[in-house]
Amino acid sequence: MPSTSCSHGRKPDRLVRTRGRPRVLLRAVAAAIAATITCAAAAAAQGVIAGTVVDSASRQPIPGAQVNVENTTLGNLTDANGHFSIRGVRGTQATVVARRIGYGSARQVVTVGDTTVALALASHPMSLDVVVVTGTPNGQTKREIGNAVTSIDVASVTKIAPVTSFQELVNGRAPNVVIMPGTGEVGSGAKIRVRGTSSLSLNQTPLIYVDGVRMDNSQATGPANQSFGSGSISRWNDIDPEDIERIEILKGPSAATLYGTEAANGVIQIITKQGAAGKTRYDFTMTQGANFFMNPEGRIPTNYNLVDGNIESIDFKQLNDAYKNAYGQNIFRTGHQQKYHAGISGGTDRFQYYVAGVREEDQGVDLTNDLGRTSARANLSVEPTDKFKMQAHLNYLNGRTNLAPEAGYGGRMWTVMLMDPLYADSSSLGFGSSFPWQYDETYHMYQDIGRFTGSVQITHQPTSWFTQRLIFGADQVNTNDVEMAARIDSLQNTNIDTDALGYKYQTNNTNKFRTFDYSATARFDVAPGLNLATSVGGQYYIKRFEYVSAGGSVFAAPGLTSIGSLTRDFTSGQDVTENRTLGYYVQEQVGWKDRRYLTLALRSDKNSAFGEGFGRAYYPKASVSWVISDEPFFGKMSWLNSLRLRAAYGESGQQPNDFDAIRTYSPVTGPNDQPAVTPGSFGNPDLGPERSREFETGFETSLFDDRAGLEFTFYNKNTKDAILDRPVAPSIGFANTEFVNAGQVSNKGVELLARVTPVRNNTVTWDASFAFSYNKNKVVNLGLAGVPYLSAGTYERNEAGFPVGAWFEKKVVSAQLDGDGNAINVMCDDGMGGAVDCASAPQVYLGSSIPDKQGAFTSTVTLWNKLKLYGLVDFQLGQKKLDGNERIRCYFVLGGVCREMLAPKDYSPVLEAGIQNGMPFYLINDAGFFKLRELSATYTLPGRFASALHASGASITVAGRNLHTWTKYKGLEPEAQFLGGSRGGSSVSWEQTDTPQLSSFVATLNVSF
């Protein structure tokens, strides 16, 4: 089509292909000249600028680069071949700027009508010209912002890395963003923490925005049984990585001030893929792979018991062999992983689209653990006039996640961990409880989801100096959580016991998030080199959680599964909680010659959860950014390409939970089933938000011909008025806790991100990066007179001077064994360096339950621009975990199937004293680890192979995940988290019969047409 020719100037390619046929060539040359003249005239008349963006070193086209006409809203993305086209440019000349994560910017003054603009971007490990989302219209370049903003180029990551979920995508790629999964069950979610733990009682979850709209950021959902387990489902993983273009992370209050109340835990922005003007592009990705339990024989401990007076053992291999002989299956299966993604994108200068669909099926190692889901996305962009731009983002997800019982709920891990040689020759085959197949047949726990997310963003630039933006959007999540035991009469006399009579509890949840966001920015050139940008905005957020639940027990007969067929213990419930925030901000930014920036801002919020005695919350912000390497006085050093210094101070908050401020009664059924009320929440009318104040400073530098980059940040975050879930004296008659603003929590640390390209030539490119963060977390004070500490779970507490959720337990320091192996003369740590009788000993500090050091190494070697070899090793250090597997094996449940209980004289008296007295201090140990998280090889097929498929490009990736762990932790999995798990409940730092992180191998085929 002529327009295509005009836009992309492809005639020369066609001329080359026609060489050897002179007459045809002549006609073609004539046609090309005519077309060029015609197109140029037409292009100038339509105000078109088009061209190509390439890598300055490899000359390879760069897809997904943002090309803008400076001082206008006009812009477009480059397509898969690096082409761009922008229409509607006024005047005869314009300045176009191209940007892309991982590259510097390229700025060029061009003639309007020029369709052969060539822009070359140099690889830049610490580019300052990337535009990031900050809450103001059109965002800001990194050089303007006084904070560190971590950007993840997701489109590049998914091409080579074996990531199937959002949490896998973020893991190891952003300093100080810690991913803490609870279990290896597929479909389960992780806790995500940014810059430490700031609150003692509230949600620690960062805010999440997708294309400018606030989303449901729940990290712990699912069937109620999982409140006792660890396999909860995170809403974060509903977003398919294949649909994400990039992620930007604002880590703390100093960066997230404009987001106000709720932003104290940081803000994560997800920008999904957009279409680019040009011919229609078809992308298809297929992944096939396997999930498996790595080396269960070597990791699951051997159990012991006295059999006919002798100590006998049973290990996993023996148990599995017995099970396989009896029932023809292994205890743990190899799960099948498959995913299919298809996308169509393209458009014209005025209209672009990206439409994609995904089908994913994933099986865990437990026969009842799997997920299947389908999602569809449509992202549309329209520019009806030069002044308006409208974008719509629509996504729908539907699927089911089946979770298997584990942790305290029984299941495979339980019955295996408690295997007992005493019963190895009996009908139980040595299983500690029920057979795996009995769990499979009895328990059915799943979550169905239907989630719609939609947003409309309208950008209006009536004049060159003023831009305003309106965003409104909705995120609606409908889930159906089911916890069911089937009625199987034949299992009633087994360890399944009365559960085999059946029960079912079902909760239908509807979570609604609504966003209304207006913001405007006016830019003024006050004097040569001096410019001002004034921004104002107002946001209105609604989030509403509604559920209806019903349940009961004992199905009337086998085969029945409906709640209506239950016969006993009926329960039902329904509730609505809603929270609303209305806030405004004003921000003034002063820029001097594109190298010095001062930003001042003030945010004010009012929230429906604030107490009546609390007014508005105000959050100030100030930041400076100085690209010192651009200063004339800064001498030119060949090895230093750029250096920016920055500092920022800002505040943000987190509102109380809904209704915590008011004293309430709850409706109940009274005597003779009459209506009644009972005391509910005690309430605190003065309850306000937690306030987090943060100062950060640091620098970015690019060195050695942009082959090395370093980003360093120091931060000091203090959360004051921390909301404490303080127990109340039960004698007052109201509920167990009240919320008060009292505590203070400190998080102080450094973040480092280094990127280096040691080798870069036409044959080999080697890129490596190292991300590291250190966070010193401490409860400064609780602010509660007479309250020395608050419980944070069993053996965990919040106490001034120690990390949040620190381990505390009595610690045996000396003991002896008598002739029978019983621990005697047991003395404990008195907390002051001495020893005291354990009966009166205090619980002493044993370590932090959360890591203080976190990071990752990545390495990518590219050979001949065709083969990429990639690996990622991440680590978390400084945390201790309670090995609950050992606890239940040794003494807590059955009285001991660990050898330490049977032959105490073979072990240390101190250890035996701990076991025999039920003091698990010896089980709380270093759980730091390094993991070979990702390893892959990606081969881009030669053009002739792609052509054989009628494709424009194709690649194959072979990858592995969770392939090796280096750790001193003696338990099964240093990342496991028991009771509460990612729900954030108590005992989060235990491991107890959790499925470990699964390993996987996958092969992925990418084809583009």
Add this chain to the structure above:
Amino acid sequence: MRLHTRPDAARRSRRGVILLGAALMASALAACNSLLDVPVPSRIPANSIENPSNAVLLTNGAISDFDCALGSFIVVGAELTDEFEDATATAARWVYDKRDVPTDNERYAVNDCDAEGTYVPINRARASADNVLRILNAASDSEVPSGVNRGDLIATLYPYAGYARVLLGEMFCSAVISTLNPDHTVTYGTELTPQQVFQSADSMFTLGIAAAQASGNTDALNMSYIGRARARLDLGEYDLAKADAQQVTDPDYVHVATASATTTRRANRVYGESNTTGTASSVGPRYQGMTYDGVADPRVQAVATGKTTSRGLVEWAQLKYTDPSTPIPIASYDEAQLIIAEADARANDTPGAIAIIDALHTKAGIPTYTAAGGATDQASVLSQIVEERSRELFLEGQRLYDVIRFDLALQPAENTPYRNGGVYGPAGAALCLKLPDVERQNNPNLQ
């Protein structure tokens, strides 16, 4: 100032934009309050309900709080004594069964009545009754809805306030009674001995008797008399206890905590713990197949379920409560008779005591004590009264304080290995639960 556009056009545009922005902001500010209104469909703000117009609703609430607390009190008391043995694999419950409950144990200190909690639900029951009594006593008859007898409600509530105190005193080594004030502040109580708590209960029953007499509420009157008799028995004031018990003359009198299958909170907690289809708590050996003089005693019915736990416990289900809606006696004529009998025995009026025992046996359809040749000396009769109480009041929440006040030994004995690990704790007078840490750490008067 230099703008990117022509000055005139720029000024006009800027003015328009500023006006538009100002209008938007002003609109939003004006709508601010209503925009932040949120529905509260499942919670009732205290300010809107704590008034006499809701007298019936509040009274029902106080009664329901007590009924729920009573069920949990009976179950926990049964586990602590010999009525129940724990048959679950839930280690957190075993502390009751082995009589070794630490003061930081969340279950007994924090949990609600539907999860074996005791300190919280009993305190809630007491505070609810006290709070509603405060509201009703401060109101006039005209402030309650028409057709509602304020005095009758007050008479109904006082015995509940008294019984909640009795439960506190019987289960805990010490307790606290705090007060919610009309302005929503709290007057924290101090640590009280069980005797002080029983005296407080005595006062509540006394007020209840007066209110019941004034309003003509016979049920409340009987309940208050029996309640005060129990409190006085607990105080060792046997003559006074007997005098109160003798005020109850209706042989069929019983006041119950109603139950129903409508909600978990309303269900008979004891039945939920122990029935033929589910046995979280198994009836203790002492009560299995119980007979008197060779005849099965119908007052203590239990049956083997045919199941054995993985730890070797043969499960027995209670049959006293036959379904989730079976009511639980709070106060009864039979209990009053046993109180009289005990007072008689302690006063060495053994014939009087034996007559009551015989009458209860006849009522139950088993041989009388006299016919069975029971000894008539004071110690034997008193011992028989303990036995009678354990049978007649089986799973009614009386056994715990009987063990304490009679200093009864329990089996297995202290320091005997517990089947799930650890050893049994003390019994007898030392069996009470200590004041939990949650009260001690959060009550400013106890620091």
